[in-house]
Amino acid sequence: MAFLNKEIRDGDNQDLTEERRTATFDTDKMAEVIYGSEKLARRRREISHAVSRIPELADSRPLPFLDRFEKVTEGTRKLSVLDRHLAELIDVNDNGEALHLYHEVMGMEGHPLALHEVMFVPALIGQASDEQYEKWLGRAKRREIIGCYAQTELGHGSNLRKLETTATYTPSTQEFILHTPTITALKWWPGALGKSSNYAVVVADLIIKDKSYGPHPFIVQLRDEKTHQPLPGITVGDIGPKMAFNGGDNGYLGFDNFRIPRENLLNRHSRVEADGTYVRPPHAKIGHSAMIRVRSHMATGQGWLLGHALTIAIRYSAVRIQGFLEDKSHEVKVLDYQTQQHRLFPAIARAYAFIFCGFETIRLYDQLILDMNSNGNTSGMADLHALTSGLKSVVTHFVGQGIEQARMACGGHGYSMASYISEIYGVAIGGCTYEGENMVMLLQLARYLVKSVELVKSGKANQLGPMVAYLAVADHKVNLATGPDSYVKMFQYISKRQSWKATEKFLKFMENGDSRDVAWNKTAVELTRASRLHTRLYIMETFIRRVESVTDIPVKSALTDLLNLHLNYELLDVASYALEDGFMSSNQMDFIKNQLYSSLEKIRPNAVSLVDSFQFSDMQLRSVLGRRDGHVYQNLFDWAKSSPLNKTDVLPSVTQYLKPMMEKAKL
Ligand SMILES: CC/C=C\C/C=C\C/C=C\CCCC(=O)SCCNC(=O)CCNC(=O)[C@H](O)C(C)(C)COP(=O)(O)OP(=O)(O)OC[C@H]1O[C@@H](n2cnc3c(N)ncnc32)[C@H](O)[C@@H]1OP(=O)(O)O
Numbered sequence: 001m002a003f004l005n006k007e008i009r010d011g012d013n014q015d016l017t018e019e020r021r022t023a024t025f026d027t028d029k030m031a032e033v034i035y036g037s038e039k040l041a042r043r044r045r046e047i048s049h050a051v052s053r054i055p056e057l058a059d060s061r062p063l064p065f066l067d068r069f070e071k072v073t074e075g076t077r078k079l080s081v082l083d084r085h086l087a088e089l090i091d092v093n094d095n096g097e098a099l100h101l102y103h104e105v106m107g108m109e110g111h112p113l114a115l116h117e118v119m120f121v122p123a124l125i126g127q128a129s130d131e132q133y134e135k136w137l138g139r140a141k142r143r144e145i146i147g148c149y150a151q152t153e154l155g156h157g158s159n160l161r162k163l164e165t166t167a168t169y170t171p172s173t174q175e176f177i178l179h180t181p182t183i184t185a186l187k188w189w190p191g192a193l194g195k196s197s198n199y200a201v202v203v204a205d206l207i208i209k210d211k212s213y214g215p216h217p218f219i220v221q222l223r224d225e226k227t228h229q230p231l232p233g234i235t236v237g238d239i240g241p242k243m244a245f246n247g248g249d250n251g252y253l254g255f256d257n258f259r260i261p262r263e264n265l266l267n268r269h270s271r272v273e274a275d276g277t278y279v280r281p282p283h284a285k286i287g288h289s290a291m292i293r294v295r296s297h298m299a300t301g302q303g304w305l306l307g308h309a310l311t312i313a314i315r316y317s318a319v320r321i322q323g324f325l326e327d328k329s330h331e332v333k334v335l336d337y338q339t340q341q342h343r344l345f346p347a348i349a350r351a352y353a354f355i356f357c358g359f360e361t362i363r364l365y366d367q368l369i370l371d372m373n374s375n376g377n378t379s380g381m382a383d384l385h386a387l388t389s390g391l392k393s394v395v396t397h398f399v400g401q402g403i404e405q406a407r408m409a410c411g412g413h414g415y416s417m418a419s420y421i422s423e424i425y426g427v428a429i430g431g432c433t434y435e436g437e438n439m440v441m442l443l444q445l446a447r448y449l450v451k452s453v454e455l456v457k458s459g460k461a462n463q464l465g466p467m468v469a470y471l472a473v474a475d476h477k478v479n480l481a482t483g484p485d486s487y488v489k490m491f492q493y494i495s496k497r498q499s500w501k502a503t504e505k506f507l508k509f510m511e512n513g514d515s516r517d518v519a520w521n522k523t524a525v526e527l528t529r530a531s532r533l534h535t536r537l538y539i540m541e542t543f544i545r546r547v548e549s550v551t552d553i554p555v556k557s558a559l560t561d562l563l564n565l566h567l568n569y570e571l572l573d574v575a576s577y578a579l580e581d582g583f584m585s586s587n588q589m590d591f592i593k594n595q596l597y598s599s600l601e602k603i604r605p606n607a608v609s610l611v612d613s614f615q616f617s618d619m620q621l622r623s624v625l626g627r628r629d630g631h632v633y634q635n636l637f638d639w640a641k642s643s644p645l646n647k648t649d650v651l652p653s654v655t656q657y658l659k660p661m662m663e664k665a666k667l
């Protein structure tokens with residue numbers, strides 16, 4: 001018999017197999033929806049399979065047992081093996097395939113090329129002129145040179161206007177002099193900067209004839225191409241261990257009057273002529289495009305991280321038997337408890353929602369770059385900046401929450417590194433900080449929302465973009481029983497009300513004499529609430545659009561259950577906004593809760609298959625607890641036995657310190 005869940009294999013844990021037999025949809029078909037195409041979903045499986053046949057690509061030991069030095073070495077070793085096999089494993093021009101291969105082999109703890117593909121190359125693509133492409137892009141793509149993106153400093157990360165590294169133009173030699181004037185001006189944090197990269201895109205304050213023109217990107221050689229020694233005038237190193245990403249070498253960097261040629265200013269959009277004349281870019285923030293790119297990609301990346309943690313937690317919950325329901329002679333799977341389902345299922349829905357929404361956002365980014373590069377059209381930048389600022393903040397926050405719940409849902413074993421969930425958590429919540437601290441970015445979106453409300457107030461609602469058009473729409477009572485659209489309308493009401501309330505509050509402070517900045521700060525919490533609601537509305541709408549577009553009926557039906565759960569969970573979570581002015585009735589609240597509980601029951605038989613559909617291989621998951629075979633107890637015991645502490649029965653520390661103490665106590 002052909003099973004709809006393609007993960008079923010002989011010898012797997014019976015409880016897990018039983019779950020897989022109940023699948024109402026084909027997990028390969030669901031994977032096509034998750035990854036966007038039949039080809040990519042299939043290629044992911046083929047690549048994982050091909051990787052499993054190259055023993056050198058496997059982790060030489062479980063990563064949690066390695067110290068930092070070993071992790072960096074192990075990552076670099078695997079990169080070099082991968083380099084030899086690249087062309088046989090993937091179509092090297094296909095980014096989707098490359099991304100999967102790197103996740104599979106390199107894992108998530110960081111490696112020397114981590115920022116090369118994600119920021120260095122994209123910064124060149126977005127910021128370099130045709131001549132600079134010619135000179136640098138080919139070399140970068142062939143990996144003759146390895147680069148990173150060095151912007152953040154010890155003293156400033158969020159407020160780019162106050163970056164202290166200077167790039168002073170000298171017309172007599174046609175060079176920029178890069179300089180680090182203070183300790184706080186040291187570049188600090190850039191991934192792969194410390195030990196791996198020999199080049200960097202460095203963001204520095206451009207100074208011409210004593211005038212500052214603000215942050216600009218420069219391509220800078222940091223190390224000798226033969227010896228890899230730092231060049232004279234460059235101080236560079238690793239910043240030490242972090243909460244996660246410990247296979248990566250986030251670094252520091254200082255310049256001592258370091259000279260680079262004029263043509264090293266990335267000058268697709270702005271440039272400095274030989275005589276020092278500055279040519280402005282078409283949009284003041286165009287130099288930030290590499291950041292917008294990463295922010296655009298973060299929702300999918302983070303959705304996958306949440307998917308990792310949930311795959312582990314759901315599989316484990318299906319094999320963990322503890323406690324009773326009706327029949328006191330048989331303990332039940334912990335997945336049968338409503339509290340466990342409520343802890344995990346809404347997060348599954350969010351993982352799907354974030355991935356779908358992420359793909360839509362990536363398309364918007366690609367369109368923006370196309371417009372910018374083909375005809376200099378930057379009109380979409382403000383909208384995309386606002387959207388991605390909110391999205392990265394909301395998604396990373398919920399992903400962090402969801403992963404932590406997944407860890408707790410695994411009880412004691414979730415706390416062990418064998419689950420790997422703490423590593424996933426550390427990696428994911430880095431996203432709350434990098435690419436713009438979440439509060440700072442929510443406030444960026446809030447600027448856009450306030451401006452939009454002001455447009456409506458001044459009778460210019462026709463100038464609103466499609467994503468904020470609801471801010472001008474009249475309110476109507478909503479019958480929630482009429483499907484997803486009614487939830488969207490209710491959410492629009494809530495989001496609109498909060499944006500208007502926050503704007504009115506802000507304007508009132510100004511009317512009462514506060515400066516714009518003080519009024520803004522006094523309203524900031526309300527403003528961030530408006531941003532979150534607006535973003536959650538966008539995520540909800542993209543989820544609905546994606547589910548509507550699915551053609552496979554069983555897949556669509558399972559996704560509709562997830563969507564319904566999401567709609568009810570989201571609305572319940574923000575209901576207080578609509579209850580406070582009586583727009584939502586307590587009957588509607590009860591309706592939402594009951595819908596939610598019924599969604600949990602509907603999803604229960606498909607829970608394992610919904611996470612299996614992510615099709616993360618055991619290698620990619622790196623979790624002893626979450627392996628496909630479900631033999632958690634044997635796997636945990638084997639793993640514990642492999643701990644370096646168990647190499648000897650009696651540790652030297654016991655002989656040296658503990659025993660003498662115990663012996664002394666006997667006297
Ligand atoms: C494929 C990838 C997938 C996964 C990634 C995985 C791993 C990667 C791991 C790590 C990578 C980490 C890399 C980094 O962290 S790089 C460093 C990132 N740093 C930041 O994000 C800094 C955050 N700060 C800023 O971006 C800015 O300073 C700011 C907060 C946006 C404020 O900028 P500022 O210049 O001061 O502007 P304002 O005065 O506040 O606003 C003026 C005006 O400009 C508009 N604006 C600002 N930025 C943009 C933009 N990028 N595009 C368009 N418009 C922008 C702003 O909205 C305002 O407009 P008004 O109309 O309101 O005036």
Ligand SMILES: Cc1cc2nc3c(=O)[nH]c(=O)nc-3n(C[C@H](O)[C@H](O)[C@H](O)COP(=O)(O)OP(=O)(O)OC[C@H]3O[C@@H](n4cnc5c(N)ncnc54)[C@H](O)[C@@H]3O)c2cc1C
Pocket residue numbers: 115149150151152155156157158159188189190191245250430433434435436437438439440443
């Ligand atoms: C894992 C990781 C990888 C990174 N990789 C890179 C990289 O490759 N390249 C690179 O250049 N950088 C990198 N960074 C740095 C990162 O981009 C910055 O740390 C980030 O932008 C936040 O800036 P900050 O550290 O200055 O935070 P701060 O701004 O100092 O934040 C501290 C607190 O101040 C608050 N705050 C600050 N400004 C405001 C404001 N205007 N209004 C309200 N509240 C405010 C914040 O909300 C936060 O609560 C990385 C960081 C991490 C953690």
